[in-house]
Amino acid sequence: MQKALLEVHNLTKIFPGIRALDDVHLSIRSGEVHALIGENGAG
Structure with missing residues (x-):
């Protein structure tokens, strides 16, 4: 890992x-893509 x-x-x-x-707990590694998207679709 x-x-x-x-x-x-x-x-x-x-x-x-x-x-x-x-x-919130978040861990991002090389090559991963993450997004936070709100209730109305905004992110």
């Missing part, structure tokens, strides 16, 4: 009145 290029642990993002991300 390759070492992660980027790791995120316990990420939370709150905008006024809404919690957009809650306790």
